[in-house]
Amino acid sequence: MTTNVKATIPANVPATMPRPQPLPGRDSAFFWDGAARGELMGQRCAACKLFRHPPRPMCPNCQSVEREEVRLSGRGTIHAFIHPVHPMIPMFDYPLTCVLVDLEEGIRIFSNLYECEKEDVRIGMPVEVFFVPTAGDKQVPVFRPARDAKAGSKGARS
Amino acid sequence: MKRNKAVIAGIGQTEFSKNSGRSELQLSCEAIKLALDDAGLAPSDVDGFSTFTIDNNEDVDIIRSMGIETLRFSSRTPHGGGGSMATIAHGMAAVESGLCNTFVCLRAMNERSEARFGIAHMAPNSNNKGSGSGFLEWSMPFGAATPAAWTGIQAQRYMARYGLTNADFAPISVLQRKNAATNPLAWYYQKPITIEDHQSSRWIVEPVFRLLDCCQESDGGVALVITTEERARDLRQKPALIAHATQSIPFDTETVTNFYHKDLTVFDSGVQCAKEL
Numbered sequence: 360m361t362t363n364v365k366a367t368i369p370a371n372v373p374a375t376m377p378r379p380q381p382l383p384g385r386d387s388a389f390f391w392d393g394a395a396r397g398e399l400m401g402q403r404c405a406a407c408k409l410f411r412h413p414p415r416p417m418c419p420n421c422q423s424v425e426r427e428e429v430r431l432s433g434r435g436t437i438h439a440f441i442h443p444v445h446p447m448i449p450m451f452d453y454p455l456t457c458v459l460v461d462l463e464e465g466i467r468i469f470s471n472l473y474e475c476e477k478e479d480v481r482i483g484m485p486v487e488v489f490f491v492p493t494a495g496d497k498q499v500p501v502f503r504p505a506r507d508a509k510a511g512s513k514g515a516r517s
Numbered sequence: 518m519k520r521n522k523a524v525i526a527g528i529g530q531t532e533f534s535k536n537s538g539r540s541e542l543q544l545s546c547e548a549i550k551l552a553l554d555d556a557g558l559a560p561s562d563v564d565g566f567s568t569f570t571i572d573n574n575e576d577v578d579i580i581r582s583m584g585i586e587t588l589r590f591s592s593r594t595p596h597g598g599g600g601s602m603a604t605i606a607h608g609m610a611a612v613e614s615g616l617c618n619t620f621v622c623l624r625a626m627n628e629r630s631e632a633r634f635g636i637a638h639m640a641p642n643s644n645n646k647g648s649g650s651g652f653l654e655w656s657m658p659f660g661a662a663t664p665a666a667w668t669g670i671q672a673q674r675y676m677a678r679y680g681l682t683n684a685d686f687a688p689i690s691v692l693q694r695k696n697a698a699t700n701p702l703a704w705y706y707q708k709p710i711t712i713e714d715h716q717s718s719r720w721i722v723e724p725v726f727r728l729l730d731c732c733q734e735s736d737g738g739v740a741l742v743i744t745t746e747e748r749a750r751d752l753r754q755k756p757a758l759i760a761h762a763t764q765s766i767p768f769d770t771e772t773v774t775n776f777y778h779k780d781l782t783v784f785d786s787g788v789q790c791a792k793e794l
Contacts, residue, residue: 439674442723443666451660
């Protein structure tokens, strides 16, 4: 049975195993802990306030190791996308869309897009975060077309 | 002018197959022996060695198997396929600096029959494999688990920027297969492909890569022997001078995925290498 989100667009080939759980490291645990709570977290330098992703222990801009873990808006736009078709991994529903999202805070995050037909995915499309379960009772952040941006804007938000 | 110009004095390769029927260590030893024979050198001459991080052969096992007396310099270059080419820069630096006299660059793997990259790797510990940069942590939970998927993101952005389709990639695969088909040891020796073959092959990652955009995964081993120009005068082959070799690991790039640097349509590592060379 699938543990993936019950998407409005049914999968042609549904997952037969749970989505793999994230494997946090010491520098990234806050991100996955946040996802498990249903919060998209970002890392910001406490000194120069630069956001960075993926997380890392030192700020590449000012070399400070002091950092803040900040809840992000979860809104962004699609930077690039693909639909992996082979090999099909039994932990995922197919068709599958992987997206790189430019978040409002100025960092990029890799994830999945749901609730959108394959043919309708576009670079620049506004998206919003939600969370889907994984093995081990964890969650990961995924995206869907932004519900508050139906006015037709295709460009970057904010 | 550098005093001690580095040269390639010998090349060895096993056959490339879908199942070598022998261990990766044996492929290593065979490739190195062939390269040394080509140069007219013996294993006891070897005193430097490099391969890259995604390779399963340990220096000590090769030394023990081949009868190498001692290595004075040994290195591993990081990353995926690009790391294999960087071993030449290490060999050049080692012999030109005088650290070594006879340096071997190696790559040997049962990539088809044992550890195929095109099979999605979803093992729980895959986060810590390879060079340890952790890029799998950010792609595996989202179903991107093959090189085609990891590199497809950059390619999709590139296609969108320049208005390309997958058909525009076909000539690249056709040319590479044309070149590979001249190697009697290649699996597809004398079997080039056409644009039509490329376009009728199945999708691997839509709308970016078809099967024939992906490299043929093969079992096999390759080795080069690098030494100085002066020493190569007495050896068996006319040496190939290494005009220069370099590595590039630019800011905000990753091992195989490249999702975070400023402009994904530019291959920063390639640009930097080109500038150096």
